[in-house]
Amino acid sequence: MELQHGCPSNEIAETKAFAEWILKIGEGKIGDSNDGEDIVEFPDDVIIRSAGDHIQSITSVVYPAFEDHLNDPTYFQDKAILVPTNVEVDAINEYMLGLMKEEGKTYLSSASLCETESPDDFKESFYAPDVLNGFKASGIPNHKLTLKVGVPVMLLRNIDQRKGLCNGTRLQIVRMAQHVIEARIISGKHFNEITYIPRMKLVPSDKRIPFRFQRRQFPLSVCFAMTINKSQGQSLSNVGLYLRRPVFTHGQLYVAVSRVTSKRGLKVLICDEGGHSTNKTKNVVYKEVLQNL
Incomplete structure (x- = not known):
């Protein structure tokens, strides 16, 4: 519903495909038979590649030249960086x-x-x-x-x-x-x-x-950043998802990617166990939670 709000007619097909991808994440249908934890691969066009300072990499994408817009309330109206824990928020x-x-x-x-x-x-x-x-x-x-x-x-x-x-x-x-x-x-x-x-x-x-x-x-x-859990209920045009560590609770990844109103507004920086950027991360979905819904 958020993706369809104000969606241009020439982007309906892409928006529909992106919405279906988000739903598959929420239902644990991406990857193998997910009933607990599985790996999700993100499209290359939403991935931020970082070879050094990961925080600098994602903030420069989500908040470009932000000091020039401190008097413009619309600049921060629809932007946020989402992370799993308060450690990354701080x-x-x-x-x-x-x-x-x-x-x-x-x-x-x-x-x-x-x-x-x-x-x-x-x-x-x-x-x-x-x-x-x-x-x-x-x-x-x-x-x-x-x-x-x-x-x-x-x-x-x-x-x-x-x-x-x-x-x-x-x-x-x-x-x-x-x-x-x-x-x-x-x-x-x-x-x-x-x-x-x-x-x-x-x-x-x-x-x-x-x-x-x-x-x-x-x-x-x-x-500038908030936890994924705290972002529930927010609807944003530009979301930077920073996964220095994977999500750890049921549906957390779904909540993060469903905050954004279009695919072009989503940018993701994922780190593997060695701290290097990658395009894959863990998704946590316990399907018994979804039964009878």
Whole structure:
């Protein structure tokens, strides 16, 4: 459905073939009898060949001359680099921030155990602020958040759904103050509207953390790159898929390639076990999940 939206008539055949290829990835019908893991080969025309710095290779394709477009909200409206884990997200975002000449501003969070934890003296010493600041959990910003004017960011909490401020909404930094950030919405029907984001108390939902703590920080993360899982629901014209390591959960590869609205908007950089670029990667599909659907 995303591929057919606004598709020119002379590209219908190619679009249909690409859509069918995406569905085969989702159903595990590419390669051998896939019921768990199998290998998918990508077309050569979507592959980025890289002989050295892989991050530089994919960012230069997805965000060419991006510093010349920091005042243009439409430039970041339909672009993103998707990766499997937060490790690659942080690496790409730090690389892109480093390319920007502006100094920017760094915000440090404050953290504490939630009141429901009823900490004793031992817990208070063990979970000191320095320890809590070191935690990186899905759904909350890191302790150290560096932002610059023009940088695209993603909202990590529902603030006001009527104004389009929902978890996953993408924005662009306009101005920064100590306690509030002015940003422009660059996704959804509220595109180009100005909004203001305050600091908030955020509690991670990661069940692997054996205690509850809260972090007071701006509910934002830089989003030149985002995880594949976080991209669900997004529809983008230009997607760079960076697989330094393979996908690892059912349907993850399908989610990644189905974010793009046309084949020409998809660019993929895959690394093999030796770190060299290739055109093949692992697809994870457990067919029992698809039964009776």
